[in-house]
Each structure stands twice: as C-alpha cells, then as structure tokens.
Amino acid sequence: MRGLFLRTYYLVIETELEGDGPAEAGTLALSRRKLRWKRPKPREAERWSEGMSSPEVQAALKPLQVESLELAWNPGARKWNLALKTLCGSVTVTFFPPLATPNPFLRKEAQAVDELVRSLSRAQTRIPA
Numbered sequence: 001m002r003g004l005f006l007r008t009y010y011l012v013i014e015t016e017l018e019g020d021g022p023a024e025a026g027t028l029a030l031s032r033r034k035l036r037w038k039r040p041k042p043r044e045a046e047r048w049s050e051g052m053s054s055p056e057v058q059a060a061l062k063p064l065q066v067e068s069l070e071l072a073w074n075p076g077a078r079k080w081n082l083a084l085k086t087l088c089g090s091v092t093v094t095f096f097p098p099l100a101t102p103n104p105f106l107r108k109e110a111q112a113v114d115e116l117v118r119s120l121s122r123a124q125t126r127i128p129a
Contacts, residue, residue: 003035006092007093008094013083015082015088016082017071017124021124023044025074027070027071027072028048028052028070035053036049047110048127057116057120057123060115061120064079065087066084066086067086069084080124086109086113088105089109090103
C-alpha cells in the first residue's frame with residue numbers, strides 16, 4: 001500500500017502583464033495545449049486567443065510541466081493576470097509513509113517561465129485592432 005495517500009503542492013507563479021485586450025473581461029485557460037476562453041467569452045474572443053497562443057508562447061510552454069495556466073483580462077486596469085501552476089518546483093507528499101519528494105525547478109525551466117511572460121507581453125501587441 002505504498003503511496004496510498006499522496007498530494008502534490010504545485011509551484012504557483014503569478015504576475016500582471018500591462019497592455020491591450022478585449023473590451024470585456026474574460027479568462028483564457030490552457031486546455032489541450034491551446035488557450036481557450038472560459039465562459040462567458042468576450043466579443044472578439046477568438047482574435048485574442050489565437051494571438052496569445054503564438055508560436056513563441058507555445059515554445060516557452062514546452063519545457064514546463066504545466067498543471068494549469070490562466071490569463072484573466074481586466075479591461076478597467078488594462079492588465080492580464082497570469083496564474084501558472086507547474087510540477088516544476090512542486091512537492092509531492094505521501095502520508096503512509098510520511099515522505100516529501102521535491103521536484104526540482106531547473107534553470108531551463110526558470111528561463112522558460114521568463115520567456116513565457118515576455119512572449120505573452122509581446123503577443124498582445126501584435127494582435128491587429
């Protein structure tokens with residue numbers, strides 16, 4: 001019965017990206033390797049989801065073991081709120097026997113997070129009006 005009860009505590013990275021977005025609030029979430037809008041979708045939703053899923057963003061996501069990624073747009077503040085949960089840098093705990101197993105957060109993964117933030121910032125500026 002080894003590892004019968006286990007729990008993973010994901011590394012959570014949050015940041016704000018100032019810039020442009022749709023006229024209405026909404027949240028993009030990573031689903032099956034694509035950014036998709038949670039309901040309700042803002043008008044012009046597809047243009048923004050396609051633009052934010054640029055090849056640079058996809059390349060930055062590859063080295064990360066993403067559990068979830070959300071980009072919430074706040075039109076009043078003109079900011080995207082990024083919330084990333086990843087197995088990189090997480091800790092898995094088993095209760096019987098009690099054991100904590102850290103998952104390393106490697107330099108290449110830290111660089112990928114940095115590149116993801118920069119790519120998302122650049123992507124929103126390239127979306128045509």
